[in-house]
Amino acid sequence: MIRTAVFAVLSLLVALCGVSPAWAATKAQVESQFARWLEADLWPEARAKGVTKQVFDRAFNGVQLDWDLPDLAPPGFPKPKKRTQSQAEFRSPGAYFSEKRLQSLAASGRSLMQKHQAVLRRIEDKYGVPASIIVAVWGRESGFGRAKIPHSAVGVLVTKAFMSTRPDLFRTEILAALQILQRGDVSASAMRSSWAGAMGQPQFLPSSYLKFAVDFDGDGKRDIWNSIPDSLASIGNYLAQSGWVRGRDWGFEAVIPQGTTCALEGPDRAMPIRDLTAMGIIRISGRPFPEHERTAPGMVLVPAGIYGPEFVVTPNFYVIKEYNNSDLYALFIGNLADRMAYGGGAFITPWGNVGGMLRSDIAKLQTVLERQGYDVGGADGLPGYKTRRSIGEWQAKNGAQPTCFPTPQLLKGLN
Structure with missing residues (x-):
């Protein structure tokens, strides 16, 4: 009797507190613990956020833990080894910019901009974000909606909420996913995501969907999986709400003359672009900066130091980074957008042989x-x-x- 009581207490601790006794070290036992966790831990919080039991049960009907996902830390299993920085090399920034890929995306993007010009014009009028930027993000994130999105978002998110190395992050996201299901915009079976839980053509996490997804085709649902107008407008809304400055460019490839330090860069060191030109910083094309840009703030950007292209960027560059916090990602989007809008090509200054x-x-x-x-x-x-x-x-x-x-x-x- 005592042993039975102790076993029951241990089971409860495992279910509610994440305690991992030695016997909880098989997949079957973890699956059993997961089922208890769903009911005893996740369900009460979902209910507090307005999710009904019917929606909750339907979402998890037949869902099992996805053991093939990366960065898992199952209870009772050995903790994953920390990734040692000595095992990873910092690659040259130039490796990010595949010319073959950029040319292919630009060709497809130009065609799709023409095909969807009417809806893109409406989106641009409403949100102030250029069509070329929106389509560039669309192309980079999901190949203009053509990329296969293989996973169940519910399965990915609940697995990672239960046993990933970042459970708090994914707990927030699975609760957001349940709220989406409660609103009826999409069924659980149609809610597809990447292995990291990013959903649909814009690759939104559920929390971003709740903030930024819009119904632009007027069917009453915010469908970022199947509706191109909804997907494109949702990207535009994301960037607009992140601070996009209507009428400004993202940035310009530039030349910093000898004698002017490369240590000027950073959004906290912004100054009117005319002040940068007074230091001798010019557009690499030789054309002057547009007049309306000269009095507005700009920032130096040198992603490879003096060993690669140099830029003067606007606050909109850092808005693109809100979508993906990477200088190289934002440059990729800007360059791809310029190719589609103006027929531009690769950056003129080559990337040096740095990195490694x-x-x-x-x-x-x-x-x-x-x-x-x-x-x-x-x-x-x-x-x-x-x-x-x-x-x-x-x-x-x-x-x-x-x-x-x-x-x-x-x-x-x-x-």
């Missing part, structure tokens, strides 16, 4: 700079703009030409 450093070595470099009082944005092994400009400032202070990019030689010099 271990992330752990870049993190060491960042740590050394931090100890000397520089704000590198965290020693994460990725050279963002704060790291790049800190490198340039350190180099100038120590009598070297600023290059604004990590290299093995720089690491040796710092040490």
